[in-house]
Amino acid sequence: MNALTTVIFVFSNVFSLLRFSIAVDTITVNQPIRDGETITSAGGSFELGFFSPGNSKNRYLGIWYKKLATGTVVWVGNRESPLTDSSGVLKVTQQGILVVVNGTNGILWNTTSSRSAQDPKAQLLESGNLVMRNGNDGDPENFLWQSFDYPCDTLLPGMKLGRNRVTGLDRYLSSWKSADDPSKGNFTYGIDLSGFPQLFLRNGLAVKFRAGPWNGVRYSGIPQLTNNSVYTFDFVSNEKEIYIIYSLVNSSVIMRLVLTPDGYSRRSTWTDKKYDWTLYSTAQRDDCDNYAICGAYGICKIDQSPKCECMKGFRPKFQSNWDMADWSNGCVRSTPLDCQKGDGFVKYSGVKLPDTQNSWFNESMNLKECASLCSRNCSCTAYGNSDIRGGGSGCLLWFGDLIDIRDFTQNGQEFYVRMAASELDAFSSLNSSSKKKKKQVIVISISITGIVLLSLVLTLYVLKKRKRQLKRRAYMEHDLEGDETIEGRKHLELQLFDLDTLLNATNNFSNGNKLGEGGFGPVYKGILQEGQEIAVKMMSKTSKQGLEEFKNEVESIAKLQHRNLVKLFGCCIHGRERMLIYEYLPNKSLDLFIFGQMQSVVLDWPMRFLIINGIARGLLYLHQDSRLRIIHRDLKAENILLDNEMNPKISDFGIARSFDGNETEVNTTTVAGTVGYMSPEYASEGLYSTKSDVFSFGVLVLEIVSGKRNRGYNHPNCNLNLLGHAWTLYIEDRSLEFLDASMGNTCNLSEVIRTINLGLLCVQRFPDDRPSMHSVVLMLGGEGALPQPKEPCFFTDRNMMEANFSSGTQSPITLLEAR
Ligand SMILES: *[C@@H]1O[C@H](CO)[C@@H](O)[C@H](O)[C@H]1NC(C)=O
Ligand SMILES: *[C@@H]1O[C@H](CO)[C@@H](O)[C@H](O)[C@H]1NC(C)=O
Ligand SMILES: *[C@@H]1O[C@H](CO)[C@@H](O)[C@H](O)[C@H]1NC(C)=O
Ligand SMILES: *[C@@H]1O[C@H](CO)[C@@H](O)[C@H](O)[C@H]1NC(C)=O
Ligand SMILES: *[C@@H]1O[C@H](CO)[C@@H](O)[C@H](O)[C@H]1NC(C)=O
Ligand SMILES: *[C@@H]1O[C@H](CO)[C@@H](O)[C@H](O)[C@H]1NC(C)=O
Ligand SMILES: *[C@@H]1O[C@H](CO)[C@@H](O)[C@H](O)[C@H]1NC(C)=O
Ligand SMILES: *[C@@H]1O[C@H](CO)[C@@H](O)[C@H](O)[C@H]1NC(C)=O
Numbered sequence: 001m002n003a004l005t006t007v008i009f010v011f012s013n014v015f016s017l018l019r020f021s022i023a024v025d026t027i028t029v030n031q032p033i034r035d036g037e038t039i040t041s042a043g044g045s046f047e048l049g050f051f052s053p054g055n056s057k058n059r060y061l062g063i064w065y066k067k068l069a070t071g072t073v074v075w076v077g078n079r080e081s082p083l084t085d086s087s088g089v090l091k092v093t094q095q096g097i098l099v100v101v102n103g104t105n106g107i108l109w110n111t112t113s114s115r116s117a118q119d120p121k122a123q124l125l126e127s128g129n130l131v132m133r134n135g136n137d138g139d140p141e142n143f144l145w146q147s148f149d150y151p152c153d154t155l156l157p158g159m160k161l162g163r164n165r166v167t168g169l170d171r172y173l174s175s176w177k178s179a180d181d182p183s184k185g186n187f188t189y190g191i192d193l194s195g196f197p198q199l200f201l202r203n204g205l206a207v208k209f210r211a212g213p214w215n216g217v218r219y220s221g222i223p224q225l226t227n228n229s230v231y232t233f234d235f236v237s238n239e240k241e242i243y244i245i246y247s248l249v250n251s252s253v254i255m256r257l258v259l260t261p262d263g264y265s266r267r268s269t270w271t272d273k274k275y276d277w278t279l280y281s282t283a284q285r286d287d288c289d290n291y292a293i294c295g296a297y298g299i300c301k302i303d304q305s306p307k308c309e310c311m312k313g314f315r316p317k318f319q320s321n322w323d324m325a326d327w328s329n330g331c332v333r334s335t336p337l338d339c340q341k342g343d344g345f346v347k348y349s350g351v352k353l354p355d356t357q358n359s360w361f362n363e364s365m366n367l368k369e370c371a372s373l374c375s376r377n378c379s380c381t382a383y384g385n386s387d388i389r390g391g392g393s394g395c396l397l398w399f400g401d402l403i404d405i406r407d408f409t410q411n412g413q414e415f416y417v418r419m420a421a422s423e424l425d426a427f428s429s430l431n432s433s434s435k436k437k438k439k440q441v442i443v444i445s446i447s448i449t450g451i452v453l454l455s456l457v458l459t460l461y462v463l464k465k466r467k468r469q470l471k472r473r474a475y476m477e478h479d480l481e482g483d484e485t486i487e488g489r490k491h492l493e494l495q496l497f498d499l500d501t502l503l504n505a506t507n508n509f510s511n512g513n514k515l516g517e518g519g520f521g522p523v524y525k526g527i528l529q530e531g532q533e534i535a536v537k538m539m540s541k542t543s544k545q546g547l548e549e550f551k552n553e554v555e556s557i558a559k560l561q562h563r564n565l566v567k568l569f570g571c572c573i574h575g576r577e578r579m580l581i582y583e584y585l586p587n588k589s590l591d592l593f594i595f596g597q598m599q600s601v602v603l604d605w606p607m608r609f610l611i612i613n614g615i616a617r618g619l620l621y622l623h624q625d626s627r628l629r630i631i632h633r634d635l636k637a638e639n640i641l642l643d644n645e646m647n648p649k650i651s652d653f654g655i656a657r658s659f660d661g662n663e664t665e666v667n668t669t670t671v672a673g674t675v676g677y678m679s680p681e682y683a684s685e686g687l688y689s690t691k692s693d694v695f696s697f698g699v700l701v702l703e704i705v706s707g708k709r710n711r712g713y714n715h716p717n718c719n720l721n722l723l724g725h726a727w728t729l730y731i732e733d734r735s736l737e738f739l740d741a742s743m744g745n746t747c748n749l750s751e752v753i754r755t756i757n758l759g760l761l762c763v764q765r766f767p768d769d770r771p772s773m774h775s776v777v778l779m780l781g782g783e784g785a786l787p788q789p790k791e792p793c794f795f796t797d798r799n800m801m802e803a804n805f806s807s808g809t810q811s812p813i814t815l816l817e818a819r
Contacts, residue, residue, distance in 0.1 A: 027092050027122040035059055035086040040066055043126040046074070050088050054180035058082035061090055061100050061109065062182075063128055063147065065254070069275050074128055074154040074256065075147050076182040078109035096120035096132050096144045113144045120144065128156045152182065155246075155257040157231065161199075162191045162243025171243070173259040187263040191242055196356035196386060196396055199244065201265060201284070207291040208263055209284050210404055213356050213396075214244075215413060216387035220353045222283050223411030230269075230280075231255060255280065274787055279778055288406040292355075295330020296401035299351065303409075303562045303621070311405075312346065313423040330401070335420040339378035344424045345371065350412030353384065354402040361386045363394040370395030371416065384415030409625040495570030497581055502526060502536055502572055509538075515588070525584055533584035534569060538577070554580065560626050564618030566641055566651035582651070586644050591637035594707050594740075604746035607646055608704050612755065613780055614648040615640060619697060620773040622650070623690045631688060635696035636677045637703060676711025680765055680793045691767035694776070698762025698792075702726050705756055707740030723763050723792050730760060730789070754779075760789035 025041050027033055038049030047066035050059045051073065061077035077090075078100050087103030096117025100109040111132065119135025130147040133140075148159045153175050155161055163170050172190025176182045187208070189201045199211035199219055212221030214235045219225060227233065230253060233246035248255060254270035256277075264284055268277040287293060287307060288300035294308035295317070301307055308322075310331035316322035317329040337343050365373070367385055374383035379399050386394030392414075402417065505526030506513045515523045521538040528534060554571055561567075572579040587593075590611065593603050603611075615635075622630040632639075632650065639652040679695035681687040699710045702722055710722040720728065729738045735756045739747065758779055764770045769790060771779065779786055 025124045027090065027098075029092050029094060029120065032089050032091040035083070035088045039124050041124045041126045041128070045126055046124055046128045048124045048130060050083070050086070050090075053176075053182055054178070056082075056180040058084060059086055059088050060182060061088070063124065063130060065270075068254070068270055070277070072256070072277070073182070074152075074156060075130070075150075076152050077147075079152060079176075079182040079184065081108040082183075083108060092120055092122050092132070094120070096134065098122055098130075098132065098145070111145045115144060117144055127158050129158070152176070153185075153259045157246055157248045157251075157255060160241075160243040160245050161189070162236075162241065163193065164241055166240055173257075173265075175259045175261050175263065178261050185261050187259055187261075189259045189265055191244075192357070193242070194357045195359040196361045197237070197242055198356055201259070201263065203263055207355075209265075209289055210291050210355060211283055212352055213386070215353075215385075216389040216394075218411070220413055221289070221406075223352075223408050224281065224285075225283070271787070274785070276785060278787070279775075279782065279784065282778070292328070292330075292404045294327045294405070296403050297331040297333075298327055298405070300406040302407070305563060311348070311402075311417065313419050330403075333420070333423075335423050337378075337418060337420050342421055343375070343418050344421055345375070345383070345416040346419050346424070347414060347416050348405075349414040350408055351415070352404070352406045352408060353396075353413050353415055354382065354398060355404045356396065356398070358398065358400045360397045360399070361395060363387065365393075365395035367392060367395070370397070373397065374416075374418070380418065382415055382417045384413070388413060409621070495581075497570050497572040497579075499572060499574040499577070501528070502579065502581070504529070505534060506536055509536075526581075533586075535582045535584045536572075537580045537582065539579065560622070560630070562618055562621040562626070563647065564614045564621070564649055566649040585641040585649060587642035587646060589638050590640035590642060590648065590704075593642070594637060594704055595709050602742050602744075603646075605743050605748060605752065606746065608743070609748075609751060609755065611640070611642075611646065611648045612701055612704055613777075615650065615697065615700065616773060616777050616780055618648070618650040619693060620777050623693065623773050631690055632693050632696075633682075633688060634674060634677075635693055635700060636674050637700060637709075638674075640700070674711075676709065679767070681767060689767055690772065691770045694762050694770045694773060695767075695793075697773070697776070698759045698770070699723065701755060701759035701762065702738075705740065705752065705759065706738050707742060723760075726756060727760060727789075727792055730756060754786055757786045757789060760792055761787060763792040764790060765793035 025039050027039060033039065033049065035050040038047050040047045044066055046063050048061075048063045051062050051064065051071075052059055053073065060079065060082055062073045063075040064071045064073045077098075083100070083102055085103065088108075089101050091099050091101065093099060094117070096113045096115075098111040099107050101107055113132065115134075117132075117134050121133050121135055122130060123133060124130050127148075131143040132145040134142070134144055148156075149169060149171055151159060151161070151171055151173050153173055155173055160171055161173065170190060172188050174189075175185035175187040177185040186203050187201065190199070192198050192200045196213045198213045199221075200207050201209040201211070210221055211219045213219070214237070217226075225233070229249060231246050231248050233244060235244050236242065246257075255267065257265060257267045259265050264282060266282050267280045269280045270276075271278045283289070286302045288302045294300045297311045297314045298308045299311055301309060306325055306327075308325075308327040310316060313334055314331035315334050316327075317332045321327075321329055362370075363386060367383075370383045370385070373395065374380040374397050377397070380397045381400060382398040382402055384396050385392035386396040396415075398415075503509070505528050506524040507526075509522075509524055513524045513526065515525050515535060517523070523538070524536045526534045526536050554568070558568060566585065567583040569581045569583060571581060619632070619635070622632060634652060635650070639650060641649045641651050643649060677696040677699050679688075679692040682692045682695075699722075703710055706722065706726070708722055726735075726738055729735050735753050736749065738756060739752060758771075758776065762770050762776065
């Protein structure tokens with residue numbers, strides 16, 4: 001008997017153990033969950049139970065990350081009908097429905113089911129999906145109901161954002177009202193099916209941000225969204241479904257996309273080091289992402305001021321409003337269309353396609369068919385490919401006004417706009433492909449440097465112009481061939497100046513006109529006859545690197561255009577003299593203001609912060625958004641010029657290198673740069689990457705905040721350089737002592753502290769620990785907590801020189817001294 005009891009005891013123990021492990025992620029009809037009890041997904045990632053958000057006392061059924069200290073909630077059941085006490089119970093009914101009831105058994109929330117159920121079970125899956133299963137259903141994917149079909153504000157990997165075309169189920173994100181209130185807020189993010197389907201972020205009914213239509217590769221309005229090493233995504237569209245979905249490359253990464261209560265879609269990842277979320281990316285990056293900011297037929301260009309511009313051949317509808325930066329009324333045609341007489345089309349490239357709510361599409365047509373269809377239908381205002389894969393296919397026709405177009409420096413698209421025949425004239429001067437060739441010709445001639453060649457260029461140019469005029473005539477005959485149309489984007493024209501013009505402008509390069517001495521020669525101020533002020537940079541004959549640098553600089557800058565980069569007007573070649581002609585910036589360079597002769601002009605904190613932001617944007621453009629992708633390699637206060645509104649402009653691309661998109665790091669035998677700004681890996685091993693520029697940027701930030709130079713700075717009490725000083729104060733929580741005292745009390749202290757924190761992150765010893773310029777720009781604009789910096793790299797100048805010369809492999813080593 002005794003033995004039998006033992007057997008029974010052991011057996012029942014095993015049994016209860018088994019039951020426990022089955023029950024841990026599952027709710028059955030007989031096992032409801034009360035407030036205070038939870039279930040956990042099999043791998044322990046997610047937990048389901050009742051919770052109170054933020055400062056609220058209300059209780060809600062929710063799913064949250066179990067492993068994360070913040071307990072971030074990803075889904076809420078009864079978001080519109082909270083419990084006011086802790087009497088809530090979650091039950092599974094015999095019909096396979098989940099209900100939340102209160103203390104008096106009143107139903108606050110329930111799911112639905114279209115099918116009958118037997119022995120139903122609710123299970124919390126490791127993906128964060130709460131599913132209702134039919135007990136006798138063999139198919140593990142066949143759910144009676146799943147929480148992934150009813151998203152709240154969070155899109156987890158594996159969730160579909162989009163629609164079931166058969167049942168009409170619309171899975172879209174909707175924001176919480178606030179951090180304390182998970183009920184539906186003002187914002188939604190989902191797929192809109194009118195016209196060619198698009199992804200819309202709406203505020204109520206109004207569109208706030210248009211991610212654009214899918215173009216076969218990506219969303220037209222989120223060019224930065226591509227498959228990457230962290231996650232991949234897919235767009236699926238067939239008769240049954242249309243949705244977007246993303247999945248993680250390494251499932252141990254924790255990532256979520258949230259629609260915030262203030263209407264931003266933010267993708268963030270969990271960072272163990274910080275025990276918090278880090279912003280990974282956001283779809284809405286700048287003002288140009290505000291829907292229809294420039295009105296109908298306006299183009300938004302973020303690098304430009306003002307950022308709105310009418311499309312060529314259009315003028316502001318209300319000029320006075322437009323001049324006051326109210327662009328909402330948009331633009332109207334200068335010349336009305338005349339369909340009977342025949343219109344033409346103008347090509348726009350590098351843009352976000354206009355709103356397609358009012359469009360028609362056919363995915364099997366080609367561009368030629370598309371063009372002829374559009375030209376035959378007088379209400380068609382534009383056409384383009386609906387799919388850009390394989391050189392483009394499919395046809396998209398727009399009807400009515402063209403709205404919400406923006407300029408993209410990368411990954412933009414092409415489309416063709418209907419214009420009155422008489423307007424087409426104006427475009428011939430914008431023929432970009434012939435310009436590109438002209439530019440090439442100029443660059444080649446620089447390297448050979450001969451008057452013979454120059455005259456040849458001129459002849460070529462004249463011939464081209466003639467040819468173009470002939471072509472234009474052909475074009476007027478409504479030829480709709482794709483490459484006969486003209487790219488409407490403005491292209492930078494590189495002007496060739498002759499020496500006489502420059503001698504006149506600079507008073508024969510008189511000493512009085514000398515602005516300073518650049519890395520490769522003197523810089524003079526000049527005034528052209530038209531009154532235009534210029535800065536002429538001479539490339540000194542003695543410099544061996546001169547010609548290389550010259551070509552480099554011309555090629556680089558000519559292709560770059562950004563409001564935070566200095567503008568190149570042209571160049572001049574005369575015998576062995578080579579000169580670059582830039583816009584003249586009256587306020588000269590930043591170093592003069594922060595530690596030079598202009599120190600008396602106090603730069604207050606808001607001004608310094610604007611300057612830091614401008615430099616960051618210019619650098620981001622160089623690294624990421626420009627056509628070339630450029631590492632500057634010599635970022636320093638001397639190379640930041642200031643215009644009359646104190647907007648910073650990065651200059652001096654003498655040693656800049658463009659790099660291939662796939663390259664992350666480049667090795668060089670020539671270390672060029674400036675002591676005090678060079679990253680350790682560049683100074684000692686000749687390795688440079690965009691992260692070397694980030695290091696220099698970090699030094700610059702700390703210099704701007706403190707008003708002191710890194711190079712040559714010595715703390716009176718100890719042997720620390722500026723970076724070391726910043727770090728010491730930072731860890732002792734005394735960062736405010738780091739500020740330039742001359743700023744007085746103009747500071748926004750939290751902004752200053754964040755900026756110092758950011759500066760320290762940028763000067764980390766290891767490139768991987770430094771943020772990219774993309775993150776830097778986001779951090780400057782954001783308000784969330786920044787990552788903690790580690791101890792930065794702060795060797796003194798002397799150490800760095802030793803590091804250089806001790807590693808004997810590099811020669812020659814050029815250390816450029818500051819101007
Ligand atoms: C429970 O819910 C019902 C219906 O929603 C409501 O009428 C009742 O007042 C609630 N009871 C409590 C104790 O909150
Ligand atoms: C609760 O059930 C009712 C009736 O079946 C249904 O109309 C309603 O949509 C359900 N509530 C939810 C949140 O599904
Ligand atoms: C991204 O990668 C996934 C999986 O490798 C693939 O199915 C998908 O088509 C890719 N998406 C794009 C836009 O290239
Ligand atoms: C995924 O990430 C974890 C933690 O960072 C790492 O240990 C693991 O090796 C990674 N797995 C793969 C396949 O890269
Ligand atoms: C949401 O909309 C309401 C009513 O239009 C408005 O009062 C409220 O400020 C809006 N909230 C946000 C975060 O925009
Ligand atoms: C789309 O274009 C193809 C080829 O021109 C044509 O055969 C097809 O009928 C069109 N479909 C629709 C819906 O117009
Ligand atoms: C032009 O296209 C629109 C939209 O598809 C259509 O309703 C209209 O009938 C077309 N007009 C002509 C003349 O084909
Ligand atoms: C633009 O220039 C290119 C190259 O010179 C030429 O092929 C093309 O026909 C020109 N287009 C027009 C419309 O003039």
